[in-house]
Amino acid sequence: xxxxxxxxxxLLPPALLASALFALPTSADEPPALILSEILADPAAWPDAxxxxxxxxxxxxxxxxxxxxxxxxxxxxxxLGPLLLGPSDCLLICRDSAAYARAGxxxxxxxAGMSLVNGRPLEVTLSWAGGNFHVTAPASRPGTSWxxxxxxxxxxxxxxxxxxxxxxxxxxxxxxxxxxxxLAAGRDLALAGIEVAGSIVRVTVENRGSGPPPRSWVxxxxxxxxxxxxxxxxxxxxxxxxxxxxxxxxxxxxTGARGRASASLxxxxxxxxxxxxxxxxxxxxxxAFGAFQAVGQEGAPEWVEIRNITxxxxxxxxxxxxxxxxxxxxxxxxxxxxxxxxxxIVLASDTAAFRARYGPIKANVMRPEPWxxxxxxxxxxVLRLAGAAVDTLSWxxxxxxxxxxxxxxxxxEAGWSLSGRTAFPEAxxxxxxxAPAGADYVLRAFSLEGDIVKExxxxxxxxxxxxxxxxxxxxRALPRGAYVLCLTFGDGWTRxxxxxxxxx
Amino acid sequence: xxAQTGHxxxxxxxxxxxxAGLWLAALAQAGxxxxxxxxxxxxxGAGAATAAERSGFGQNPAALRPGAFGLRLDCHxxxxxxxxxxxxxxxxxxxxxxxxxCDWRVTSIADLYxxxxxxxxxxxxxLARDAxxxxxxxxxxxxxWRAALSxxxxxxxxxxxxxxAWRPWPRLKAGAFAAGLPLHPAATLPGRVMQIGxxxxxxxxxxxxxxxxxTQVLRLDFRKSGDGAWKALASLSVLPHPGVEASVGVAAxxxxxxxxxxxxxxxxxxxxxIRYHRYLGRTWxxxxxxxxATGPGT
Numbered sequence: 171x172x173x174x175x176x177x178x179x180x181l182l183p184p185a186l187l188a189s190a191l192f193a194l195p196t197s198a199d200e201p202p203a204l205i206l207s208e209i210l211a212d213p214a215a216w217p218d219a220x221x222x223x224x225x226x227x228x229x230x231x232x233x234x235x236x237x238x239x240x241x242x243x244x245x246x247x248x249x250l251g252p253l254l255l256g257p258s259d260c261l262l263i264c265r266d267s268a269a270y271a272r273a274g275x276x277x278x279x280x281x282a283g284m285s286l287v288n289g290r291p292l293e294v295t296l297s298w299a300g301g302n303f304h305v306t307a308p309a310s311r312p313g314t315s316w317x318x319x320x321x322x323x324x325x326x327x328x329x330x331x332x333x334x335x336x337x338x339x340x341x342x343x344x345x346x347x348x349x350x351x352x353l354a355a356g357r358d359l360a361l362a363g364i365e366v367a368g369s370i371v372r373v374t375v376e377n378r379g380s381g382p383p384p385r386s387w388v389x390x391x392x393x394x395x396x397x398x399x400x401x402x403x404x405x406x407x408x409x410x411x412x413x414x415x416x417x418x419x420x421x422x423x424x425t426g427a428r429g430r431a432s433a434s435l436x437x438x439x440x441x442x443x444x445x446x447x448x449x450x451x452x453x454x455x456x457x458a459f460g461a462f463q464a465v466g467q468e469g470a471p472e473w474v475e476i477r478n479i480t481x482x483x484x485x486x487x488x489x490x491x492x493x494x495x496x497x498x499x500x501x502x503x504x505x506x507x508x509x510x511x512x513x514x515i516v517l518a519s520d521t522a523a524f525r526a527r528y529g530p531i532k533a534n535v536m537r538p539e540p541w542x543x544x545x546x547x548x549x550x551x552v553l554r555l556a557g558a559a560v561d562t563l564s565w566x567x568x569x570x571x572x573x574x575x576x577x578x579x580x581x582x583e584a585g586w587s588l589s590g591r592t593a594f595p596e597a598x599x600x601x602x603x604x605a606p607a608g609a610d611y612v613l614r615a616f617s618l619e620g621d622i623v624k625e626x627x628x629x630x631x632x633x634x635x636x637x638x639x640x641x642x643x644x645x646r647a648l649p650r651g652a653y654v655l656c657l658t659f660g661d662g663w664t665r666x667x668x669x670x671x672x673x674x
Numbered sequence: 675x676x677a678q679t680g681h682x683x684x685x686x687x688x689x690x691x692x693x694a695g696l697w698l699a700a701l702a703q704a705g706x707x708x709x710x711x712x713x714x715x716x717x718x719g720a721g722a723a724t725a726a727e728r729s730g731f732g733q734n735p736a737a738l739r740p741g742a743f744g745l746r747l748d749c750h751x752x753x754x755x756x757x758x759x760x761x762x763x764x765x766x767x768x769x770x771x772x773x774x775x776c777d778w779r780v781t782s783i784a785d786l787y788x789x790x791x792x793x794x795x796x797x798x799x800x801l802a803r804d805a806x807x808x809x810x811x812x813x814x815x816x817x818x819w820r821a822a823l824s825x826x827x828x829x830x831x832x833x834x835x836x837x838x839a840w841r842p843w844p845r846l847k848a849g850a851f852a853a854g855l856p857l858h859p860a861a862t863l864p865g866r867v868m869q870i871g872x873x874x875x876x877x878x879x880x881x882x883x884x885x886x887x888x889t890q891v892l893r894l895d896f897r898k899s900g901d902g903a904w905k906a907l908a909s910l911s912v913l914p915h916p917g918v919e920a921s922v923g924v925a926a927x928x929x930x931x932x933x934x935x936x937x938x939x940x941x942x943x944x945x946x947x948i949r950y951h952r953y954l955g956r957t958w959x960x961x962x963x964x965x966x967a968t969g970p971g972t
Contacts (some may be wrong), residue, residue: 297955343760501909590785618752618760618781618931619708619719620951621902644901649854650821650829651706651789652781654951667955668758670787671825 201229202303203236204253204296204327207318208259211286212545214313214645222286223277225262226296228255229320236298241281243294248281253298259657265404272642286310296665312645330402353436359388361444362414370589371431372564373446375407375415377390383409391441396429416564416667456490457555460514460632464544472544473518473535476553477632478509496554507534512631519543560577586613586657586665593671595647598639601655604630615671616654623648626655638669648672681741705791705819705833706781707732707854707867707899709747711762713946715959716921716934717909723871724849725839726964729775734837734851735813736879737775739768742968745747748945750960753954757784762785762819769969772798786824789959793817808842815853832857844878871895871907889913903927921947928952932940934959941966 205227213221216462224241228234239250241263254259264270267280283319286292288310296303305327308316316329353359360381365372371392377383393402407417432447460475474497478490490505497517509515515534518524519541544551554560586603593599593615605611612628613636624643627636642648650672659667695838708718711730721727725737728744744925747875764777777793799928802809815835822828839849877891895907909923909932918934945961 196869375689400776451724591783605741614953617708617902618706619899620925620928620954621899622928623902633790642901646901649705650831650902651865652787654755654756654758654954658953664953664955666753666755668755668786669784670783674823 178514191624191669201322203230203234203301203327204239204255205229205303205318206294206305206307207320208315209286209292209307210315211310212288212312214641214647216269218265218286220406222250222265222268222284222292223262223270225260227261227318227320228259229322229326231257231465233257239296239298240292241296242286244287244292245282247328248279248284250279268598297555299376303429323658327389330404342451353388359383359385361433361435361446364431370418371433372418374414375409375417375434375435377409377413377415385409389436389441390417390435391399391434392431394429394431449557456560457495457509457553458561459551459553462563464546471518471520471523473516473524474544474551475516476509477514478497478511494555497538497551498539498542500542502536506536514631516663527582587665588655588669591667591669593638593640593669594674595639595641596674599669599671600636601626601636601638602633603636603657604631604633605629605659611657613655613657617654618654623653638671640673650674671672693699700711704893705731705817705831705854705865706760706789707865710839711735711764711961712746712748712945712961712963713911713919713921713934713936715748715750715949715961716932716943717893718925718930718932718949719872719897719910720895720905720923721873721905722897723851723869723872723895723919724893725813725837726873727768729777729795731777731779731791731793732853733755734839734849734869734890735815735835736811736837736839736848736849736851737795737798737813738773738801738811739766739900740770741768741967742965743767743968744963744965746961746963750957750959753951753957760781767968769804769829771850772796776961787822789819789821791819804844805856806842808840808844811839813837831909839885846873847873847875854883863873867897867899869895
């Protein structure tokens, strides 16, 4: 089953990249004696006055004594005096060191006057006798700290988001460096593959050991670059048994874009294991696989759905001639006709059996010649248009009775399914939406007063998974109480469900 | 060494920090503070800032009906959802210069969740003049919320509220209040509600005189719930006869409209209202009030 968790996106506009470029040290061989290692400007679990912090790090390989150290954030200055730093040491500066002391975290300095502005990049300058370091820290995100990647080639000016949603609060790791952190040696977990289909980046995490996974979850970072835009997500993949774990994350990659996606795996916020990359061609489209059925029950056919996604990912919709499309050795042929934006076609092993089982649907159903059997033990289909691969569909062994990826039913009606009736930060609610062709939808959460507390997601035709963790639009957990989840389609058709959300 | 330094670590989340964060966050407030009592069902909550109703959740506690005793009962199913229900009851007793209201509300999701609120709200009139500076009422309320999720132990959350209502001239009234405030100073405030508003009356609603004259009341409020944006609420109520009250309301954003009617007879008033929410659809609201005089008013 594909599992999608909350994602945190970073859009690095060219201006920010340029500012990061100017922060490069004068000599790549000599790292600065002091860098900004981590910053939390907008804590979610704690008030700003208690939770904000800066973490400084020493990237050198030798101990260093620095005199006259001072830090400046957006014009606010704070003297730190002399510092003695060992290799890779980190130094924590808290706005309220007493609050951190109660939590068992030692702050090297309490800077009571520090006030980190939320929502915009912050200019941070460190100075000491004989040197200085300047960096632009990314704009804050509620409950998410920014970790320096300690990447010397980027001038120690590249940051990644911390992994939120695991701890029920701010998932920062103050006082500890965890850049490009790796799983322990001898681990059995590894990335087994990465592919890009449309705006979806799919990866597979594999437990290569014979027993259960060595940990209950693993962090997954995905990066995508296209047309000068860099986007990254940090996510977690739950692990519960041996085998492979497919994960899919969606980026807002416009149709027609050309770029590269990469993935890395690790134990925490900045994974450093198994970096894998895949290039993607324009849009990965204009066709994509949809639902499919590989386990043929008694009298039921095998089938796979193909959709025209040219208008679904931000591009311009266009009509596609299916005579140019093939799925592995199956040619659709001239009889397949054309597929307009948002429309779909179902390729079935037995069209009569398909219609008998699923009834009339708003899609063409055809049997390509020859039909290529879909294997229950795991299989990969490649969709080509004019000879170029535009999408790949893979699945692992499908257990009878399990809700496996290959056991999806054809979405004949618009609808949704919820994983539960509660949404809490530590136990989010998963909502799977299925929308028919040509139907855009918006999924929102409302308070009982009728106010929109969170727009959870929106999309077009097909199946999508959304997650809500009971937080409002501002990122803070809502008060515990009754809320209304509402799925609205463009034609006004609506589904509602009362749930409990907020703090548990 | 002049400074404390941490060592390179594996990056595991500090459990003590997480626990402390949860402890602070657990002080967040709970409670359904949607104003639906009495006429609010037909005004979408417009008038809650100026205490159009004597008592109710999510309204200004600075409410007073000098020399009156009141009871009320309200219920509705938000947005017509079968498994969701809200019921509310309240009582009030006012002297010439001070009064007390107590309310109870239950919000439930069938087989999943039940939330009960108990509210006690004293109010005082510190100015009582016919002309400027008019009448000035202050109110304070304290609520206790009991929330029970199926399969878990109930949790209690206290909250408080405070408000002021000022009628500088007989036909104009202004008010403001904040509700859902935590009792602990370090608590976060995601459930806080603030509302300010004005009320303009075609005749003095508290004056003696021709009780049969047509009365029109225009209300304009601005309300903010939690981290949400300010919402505008407006309503017009018309009383062609003391026993008949008709109201319409509009709110944005999201867009909502409402209409309702109340019929009174010998101190009893029965109310029926309907709301329409752009996304969530219709809500029917019903209510029953009883009010009788216990002494002279102002």
